[in-house]
Amino acid sequence: MEYISVVKFAEKYGVSERTVRNYCAENKIDGAFLTGKTWIIPADAVLPSKKNKARISPLLQRMRQEKEAHLKGGIYHRTQIDLTYNSNHIEGSRLTKEQTRFIFETNTLGITSEDTRIDDIMETVNHFRCIDYIIDHATDQITEIHIKQLHKILKTNTSDSQKSWFAVGDYKRLANEVGGEETARPDDVHKRLKSLLSKYYKIKTVTLEDILDFHVEFERIHPFQDGNGRIGRLLILWQCLQSGIVPFIITEDLRLFYYRGLQNWEQTNGYLTDTCLSAQDNYQALLNYFGI
Numbered sequence: 001m002e003y004i005s006v007v008k009f010a011e012k013y014g015v016s017e018r019t020v021r022n023y024c025a026e027n028k029i030d031g032a033f034l035t036g037k038t039w040i041i042p043a044d045a046v047l048p049s050k051k052n053k054a055r056i057s058p059l060l061q062r063m064r065q066e067k068e069a070h071l072k073g074g075i076y077h078r079t080q081i082d083l084t085y086n087s088n089h090i091e092g093s094r095l096t097k098e099q100t101r102f103i104f105e106t107n108t109l110g111i112t113s114e115d116t117r118i119d120d121i122m123e124t125v126n127h128f129r130c131i132d133y134i135i136d137h138a139t140d141q142i143t144e145i146h147i148k149q150l151h152k153i154l155k156t157n158t159s160d161s162q163k164s165w166f167a168v169g170d171y172k173r174l175a176n177e178v179g180g181e182e183t184a185r186p187d188d189v190h191k192r193l194k195s196l197l198s199k200y201y202k203i204k205t206v207t208l209e210d211i212l213d214f215h216v217e218f219e220r221i222h223p224f225q226d227g228n229g230r231i232g233r234l235l236i237l238w239q240c241l242q243s244g245i246v247p248f249i250i251t252e253d254l255r256l257f258y259y260r261g262l263q264n265w266e267q268t269n270g271y272l273t274d275t276c277l278s279a280q281d282n283y284q285a286l287l288n289y290f291g292i
Helices: 006-013 017-025 058-069 075-090 097-106 118-137 144-155 186-200 208-221 228-243 252-264 269-289
Strands: 003-005 033-035 038-042
Touching (some): 003 006, 058 075, 058 228, 075 228, 118 228, 144 186, 144 228, 208 269, 252 269
8 A cells, every 4th residue: 555644645635734643643544653753644545524513404415315225216316417418518518318317317328329429428427426426525625636536537438538638637737718718827726726725615604606706716727628617517516515505507598698607707796696596496496396
């Protein structure tokens, strides 16, 4: 097994060395041990989760139960299909909603056409796994490690993963634009994301506005070579489940309003807020139907 020092572990998770030593002394990091006066930590060890004082929301509790039971036809099933289809569709996936449903329910594609792309299939399967990862970790404080893991899951076994310059599960190596606007340069991504996460977790009571502010900044950083929109919208689900806020899914009829909201954030926040509130109303109707 590979081991790392307290210094490396602290750098990895963006915490102080003193905090790491305290975690080790309190047996909160699995596999850590003392050699003389020095703590040695397994390289794959994770940061201990801070206990979430807020109770797990009824929605998260139901999702975990249905996921564990492999239950079809519930809110977990519906969220998997609706979020995966719509988020991938925004990014150009050609799969239909019915094909997305077939993949989730039967692990088959159903009716295909000549222009069905393997990447669309792989990213659909991977997106389902991303949602499962979020449900499992929803009460954990989001870290850069978590964000990179979501990207790794999403882009594994895609054509992008075969490109030598494309970093699956890591930040971009080449500068890129979004909508003709400059994004963070590769060397600045870590610093800006660390600052964004730090600012977010200093908020005592997270609101929808806080989540949207985070989302806009995440998309402006654009940390990965590709997949930023989907990772950003997956993080919205994570933040909503974590804070007990009703989630929302950007559907085709809201897509252009969503883009307008992203572009005009800070000048007219109401564009994005109103769009997401409309999407939230749609999801609330589902919660009402399923008795959550």
